[in-house]
Amino acid sequence: MSEWQTVLVCSMTTLAGIFVYIVYLDLKLKKAEKK
Amino acid sequence: MGMLFLAALFGFMTWTLYGALVVTPPAHVLGETARIIYFHVPVAWVAVLAFTMSLWNSVVVLRRHSYEADMKAEVSARMGLWFCVLATISGAFFAKSAWNMYWNWDPRQVSITVLLLVYMAYFGLRSATPDFDRRIRLAAVYAILAFAVMPFLVFVIPRVYMSLHPDTIINADGQGKLLDDKMRLVFWCAAAGYSFLYLKLYNLSVRVERIARRKEGWDV
Secondary structure, three states: OOHHHHHHHHHHHHHHHHHHHHHHHHHHHHHHHHO | OHHHHHHHHHHHHHHHHHHHHHHOOOEOOOEHHHHHHHOHHHHHHHHHHHHHHHHHHHHHHHHHOOHHHHHHHHHHHHHHHHHHHHHHHHHHHHHHHHHOOOOOOOHHHHHHHHHHHHHHHHHHHHHOOOOHHHHHHHHHHHHHHHHHHHHHHHHHHHHHOOOOOOHHHHHHHHOOOOOOHHHHHHHHHHHHHHHHHHHHHHHHHHHHHHHHHHHHOOOO
16 A cells, blocks of 8 residues: 555544544434433 | 535545545645645634634624623634644644744744634633623623734734745735646635534534533523
8 A cells, every 4th residue: 555545544534533423422412402 | 414414524525635635736846745735724714714703703792792602702712723723733744844843933833823822811811700791791802802813913924024834835926826726626625625514513512512501500
């Protein structure tokens, strides 16, 4: 794997992680707002 | 709707990231290091956007004495501060690559640091004022003053003094003429993507803050 491919994979994984966390927070907030 | 928006934003930002790292060519003078503009400039722009939101909500606080607007002003200022930190750190990495030093007291670096201090003081002021009503009024006035200083620190001072910051690549003739078409497309997509990401994060932060403030007894 070239350096650029490594950078691309790492940055896309980070981006995916950020979005997964946003979805998790969104769902958790919806539960807390219902209480 | 919320999830659909997030999925669309994720797809859009993934494409932008791919465009920034693969599709766009290296810049004329700066080479591969110029790819930082697809991250550094959008996050700096989002910081300005967040400070503008903070200003708007602070004006609403003074006009209507609204706790809700105060909450939004605080959340937005906090996010602006974090995006400003991201712009500073990413700028320092660029500086290391282009100028061989993380920090060289360039006017851009100094002015963004002053801006960080100005907005840090906003939170110092808030936490130093225990009375709710006094706190929201003082914070609103301070946020308006801080915003009045911001354009000078971000746009004026770095252009008045000699700076190594590579404005010419993006702002040549004020038209961005030195940006290749692909670069310009990816750049504007990144700016839009980060702006929408900010809006989503802002929405989440306001909801978190609302729950926290209700627990503290605020009427929001």
